[in-house]
Amino acid sequence: MGIFDQMKQAMQMRNEAKRIQAEIEKISVEYANGGISVTARGDFSISSIKISPEAWAEAAGGKPERFETMLFNVVNGALKSVKKTTQEQMMAAMKNGGMPNLFGK
16 A cells, blocks of 8 residues: 555544544533433533422422532532433444444454
8 A cells, every 4th residue: 555545544543533523512411300401512511501490499498419419410410321321322323334334443
């Protein structure tokens, strides 16, 4: 394989990586529990947190530790869910015409 073929292959890999990254950024997963809902994106950022009036009332009613624990658990649940979804979609993208083809597999 010549240097130009290697450069072409590197550019293909770069373009495919950019395409996969764009797909990952579109992923959005919502996770809810105990009146708290969190939406996480494929880049592992949190795009939304919603708290029901009942959950706020519980925190204001003298149970802030329980509220904090619930919020912690829901945020981690959202991140865990988006990680799983992201991994599944990356594997599918790579199998369906993605990077393995660049290596002749």
